[in-house]
Amino acid sequence: MRVPAKVNLALRVGGTDSQGFHELGTVFQAVSLGDEVRAETAPAGEFKLAFHGEGAAFLPVDDTNLAIRAAKLLVRRFDVPDAGVALTIRKRIPVAGGMAGGSADAAAVLVACNALWGLGLTREELDPMAAELGSDVPFLLRGGTSIGTGRGVDLAPVMTAGTYHWAFALSHTGLSTPSVFREFDRLCDPNPTDIPAPLLEGLRAGDPVAVGASLVNDLEAAAISLQPGLAHTLRLGLDAGALGAIVSGSGPTCAFLAGSDAHSIELAESLAVFSGVRAVRRAFGPVAGAQVLP
Numbered sequence: 001m002r003v004p005a006k007v008n009l010a011l012r013v014g015g016t017d018s019q020g021f022h023e024l025g026t027v028f029q030a031v032s033l034g035d036e037v038r039a040e041t042a043p044a045g046e047f048k049l050a051f052h053g054e055g056a057a058f059l060p061v062d063d064t065n066l067a068i069r070a071a072k073l074l075v076r077r078f079d080v081p082d083a084g085v086a087l088t089i090r091k092r093i094p095v096a097g098g099m100a101g102g103s104a105d106a107a108a109v110l111v112a113c114n115a116l117w118g119l120g121l122t123r124e125e126l127d128p129m130a131a132e133l134g135s136d137v138p139f140l141l142r143g144g145t146s147i148g149t150g151r152g153v154d155l156a157p158v159m160t161a162g163t164y165h166w167a168f169a170l171s172h173t174g175l176s177t178p179s180v181f182r183e184f185d186r187l188c189d190p191n192p193t194d195i196p197a198p199l200l201e202g203l204r205a206g207d208p209v210a211v212g213a214s215l216v217n218d219l220e221a222a223a224i225s226l227q228p229g230l231a232h233t234l235r236l237g238l239d240a241g242a243l244g245a246i247v248s249g250s251g252p253t254c255a256f257l258a259g260s261d262a263h264s265i266e267l268a269e270s271l272a273v274f275s276g277v278r279a280v281r282r283a284f285g286p287v288a289g290a291q292v293l294p
């Protein structure tokens with residue numbers, strides 16, 4: 001299975017619901033920086049998880065991991081007899097980076113275990129379980145470019161033209177999503193959650209300059225408050241000619257829109273020299289959601 005990461009081209013944050021979740025208006029784009037997830041048969045009742053790749057050593061492999069929770073949710077909901085699975089995940093999506101790496105793995109596990117156990121569920125039937133696992137999981141099943149409203153799980157596809165090239169600057173340390181939302185509550189008033197019209201027009205027209213100028217993230221001030229160096233990273237990318245620069249989701253990864261693949265290489269080179277940047281990755285979007293590799 002391959003599953004993409006996401007970047008939020010717009011992330012508008014409103015007030016909270018009765019459970020403390022914020023009302024969102026967001027535009028997700030799935031990008032080609034992805035994890036690979038393998039699901040293999042295991043004896044009944046055995047749920048094993050192993051990670052390889054970047055940051056793998058720091059990830060829990062017990063029932064607290066969203067990947068295991070996804071597999072067990074399927075078993076509970078569909079009463080799968082003798083279910084067991086051995087999951088192996090190769091991480092490329094930065095851990096605790098604001099690109100939904102954990103949610104991506106959970107989306108991939110839903111699709112992979114559906115196939116492994118021959119459940120024959122459609123994507124639509126997987127959707128409610130995805131939403132239960134996390135606000136980004138339904139989008140990562142779907143991929144492409146979508147507007148997300150409510151908690152982020154009510155999705156509507158967005159018409160887009162062309163391919164968008166990105167450089168992503170990874171931070172030395174991660175940020176936890178709940179702590180960034182708490183910092184938002186401390187610093188900011190709830191915003192209207194409407195998506196900027198020029199962003200949607202730019203996407204429809206395939207105009208990266210218009211898209212770059214309309215990127216918006218209401219969580220950015222909160223992420224910068226927790227990691228002040230991010231302001232410098234964003235400035236560096238803009239000075240190097242990025243068409244737009246935002247913190248990705250709850251951060252701390254910073255996303256820079258380039259005009260072409262070659263431009264993304266130039267941006268990546270400029271960003272890599274800053275000591276506040278741990279590594280730079282390039283990717284393009286939109287790409288498909290969680291899918292079985294040929």
Ligand code: C5P
Pocket residue numbers: 020021022023024133134135136150151152177178179181
């Ligand atoms: O849905 P998910 O588990 O990915 O969310 C992680 C955390 O982010 C939540 O526990 C909550 O603190 C915050 N969140 C929020 N409003 C949303 C989505 C997430 O406050 N719409």
